[in-house]
Amino acid sequence: MAQRVSASDGGNKKTARVRVAVRLRPYMIKEDEKAEGPCVRGLNSQDLEIINWRNATETVKYHFDVFHGEQTTQQEVFLSSVKPILPHILKGQNASVFAYGPTGAGKTFTMLGSAEQPGVIPRAVREVFNLVNAQDEGEGWTYSIGMSYLEIYNEKVLDLLSPNSHDLPIREDKDKNILIPGLTHATISSFSDFDKHFIPATLNRTTASTKLNQRSSRSHAILLIKVVRTQHVLPYRQQTSKLYLVDLAGSEDNRRTGNQGIRLKESGAINLSLFTLSKVVDSLNSGTSIRVPYRDSKLTRLLQDSLGGSAHSVMITNIAPEYKYYFDTFTALNFAAKSKLIVNKPFTRETVAMPVLPVKRSREEPEAGASVTEPNKKKQKEDKKLKQDGSSPSAHYQSLSEPSVMERLIALEKLMMSCQDKDRLSVLKDVAESRKEIQELKEKQREFESKAMLLNHLAGEKSNSKEEPVFRNTTAPLHRKQPNATKLNKQQAVVQPLQVSQLQPLQQLSVVKQSVCVKKIKKLANLVETPYGKENIQENSWESQLEKPVLEQSRNKILQILNTGCLKELKGLQQIGDKKAKLILGWREIHGHFTELEDLTKVEGMTEKRFSSFVKANILSAMGK
Numbered sequence: 001m002a003q004r005v006s007a008s009d010g011g012n013k014k015t016a017r018v019r020v021a022v023r024l025r026p027y028m029i030k031e032d033e034k035a036e037g038p039c040v041r042g043l044n045s046q047d048l049e050i051i052n053w054r055n056a057t058e059t060v061k062y063h064f065d066v067f068h069g070e071q072t073t074q075q076e077v078f079l080s081s082v083k084p085i086l087p088h089i090l091k092g093q094n095a096s097v098f099a100y101g102p103t104g105a106g107k108t109f110t111m112l113g114s115a116e117q118p119g120v121i122p123r124a125v126r127e128v129f130n131l132v133n134a135q136d137e138g139e140g141w142t143y144s145i146g147m148s149y150l151e152i153y154n155e156k157v158l159d160l161l162s163p164n165s166h167d168l169p170i171r172e173d174k175d176k177n178i179l180i181p182g183l184t185h186a187t188i189s190s191f192s193d194f195d196k197h198f199i200p201a202t203l204n205r206t207t208a209s210t211k212l213n214q215r216s217s218r219s220h221a222i223l224l225i226k227v228v229r230t231q232h233v234l235p236y237r238q239q240t241s242k243l244y245l246v247d248l249a250g251s252e253d254n255r256r257t258g259n260q261g262i263r264l265k266e267s268g269a270i271n272l273s274l275f276t277l278s279k280v281v282d283s284l285n286s287g288t289s290i291r292v293p294y295r296d297s298k299l300t301r302l303l304q305d306s307l308g309g310s311a312h313s314v315m316i317t318n319i320a321p322e323y324k325y326y327f328d329t330f331t332a333l334n335f336a337a338k339s340k341l342i343v344n345k346p347f348t349r350e351t352v353a354m355p356v357l358p359v360k361r362s363r364e365e366p367e368a369g370a371s372v373t374e375p376n377k378k379k380q381k382e383d384k385k386l387k388q389d390g391s392s393p394s395a396h397y398q399s400l401s402e403p404s405v406m407e408r409l410i411a412l413e414k415l416m417m418s419c420q421d422k423d424r425l426s427v428l429k430d431v432a433e434s435r436k437e438i439q440e441l442k443e444k445q446r447e448f449e450s451k452a453m454l455l456n457h458l459a460g461e462k463s464n465s466k467e468e469p470v471f472r473n474t475t476a477p478l479h480r481k482q483p484n485a486t487k488l489n490k491q492q493a494v495v496q497p498l499q500v501s502q503l504q505p506l507q508q509l510s511v512v513k514q515s516v517c518v519k520k521i522k523k524l525a526n527l528v529e530t531p532y533g534k535e536n537i538q539e540n541s542w543e544s545q546l547e548k549p550v551l552e553q554s555r556n557k558i559l560q561i562l563n564t565g566c567l568k569e570l571k572g573l574q575q576i577g578d579k580k581a582k583l584i585l586g587w588r589e590i591h592g593h594f595t596e597l598e599d600l601t602k603v604e605g606m607t608e609k610r611f612s613s614f615v616k617a618n619i620l621s622a623m624g625k
Helices: 074-091 107-111 120-133 191-203 262-286 298-302 323-339 376-389 402-418 421-463 500-532 534-544 548-564 567-571 578-591 597-602 608-624
Strands: 002-007 019-024 040-042 047-052 055-063 066-068 094-100 141-153 156-159 186-188 220-231 237-247 311-319 348-353
Touching (some): 074 094, 074 220, 094 323, 107 120, 107 237, 107 311, 120 191, 120 220, 120 237, 141 191, 141 262, 141 298, 186 191, 262 298, 262 323, 311 323, 578 597, 597 608
Antiparallel strands (some): 141 156, 141 186, 141 220, 237 348
């Protein structure tokens, strides 16, 4: 049994403004470009200015929480902007760090870094482990850390830890927590465990080359670190927190990036999600009761807790100093200025769990590792011994009222801990009444057991046989006083043995049911064997019936269409629609020609099963013409 407790530090509601840091990338210029100088410069550790595009003789000044100049190191960015919010996740509160800015401004370098200069993500994860290891074990808390990693590509949520997964749904529970069913959650116990999962997953992220960036992120990447803190002493609390580390894809001007085809579609999805993010910020800053459009994109749905939610949030805005990035930089600074006005309301996510109580097993129950099909002789011996002792089998069961008593005592103890001094008198009165009720239950239990012994004894004398007592205590444990309960009647308690005429129909029914079950099992066995037997032979028989030269010629003809065909010719193939034809053209544009027909399985959505069906349909169609 768990009770949800939502409270912030000290029991008072607190607010936390979104902290905004701006990082200026070093000035870079190509050989064929003119050096026009930077369009933006820092003034101090919090202020910067940019040339006013309406009047070149004026500048526009901005003030942020932190300004990181061109010479700022990765460690300085982490220590000043990210490290201060990490201790909150050890108190059951969420935290979020995300990098924003135009493409080519250095967001991925800020978040990931390199082997020599690690970025925010590896430094933050290492710091989480350092904070956990520094906790005092004597406080009675244990910690569990897990990770998930996903990307939002073309408005699809893809699991980077499981690259073969499809678009995952986003759900919301009754407590307004965002959930992604099916997302991989890997438990990690050290930073090396994290590296083992994170580095291969990073290679699964979608990237491509553009005119502005050799390795441009084509998706938003979100790393989720989940920390569960469990207390093993009273009051048995459990606190759950999440750390979001987000590397957003950059906004793009397709005239300068030269995007075409798939790149153009990707940039459209990126710009649309960033535009929705801007609408969310405007809506939060408006102060009116209008709807905040979190659900208008997958990105804003996942960042719902970071902007206007319950997380301690930091936004690192990356900008570039060159004049060709001027409008991108100007837009990013305006967005950052609006974002720092957003106020979140962090609180502690805590549950109070009831401890698991050990339950005594009766002598009639089998032991944990014992066989269920033990001979009945052992059971008969135990029953015989119980009869010789003059005790009833029901006397060896766990006390009927014990589970209910323990639950109520623990609930009362928690109530006393949480109540004020003026309420303690009423609580103590409740305790006294409960103890009185417990005593009455115990007396009724003793009376019930003595009656059971007497009834067993009378039933044994009446039957004059060597069989075990007719009366068996199968009554469910008592948990509450039953106000309408009546005294037991002896005639109702004694159950007469079954006659032979009553047993025979039951035995026949048992035989019939057993035969039906055997038939069902055989039928299921045949169904299981079929896919690997007859159906596979039939599936491959069509190829064996064709001559090898004819089969090879047909495959080459399909391969030629895949490599040289236009959109219309591709759609002329069997099982290739408009969407699949465009995916094939896009794959061909990126990777070149298909070297063999099996390369078609590398196209998105073309599984082995679909490929086999595609080849069969097109070859048989060509043979029929």
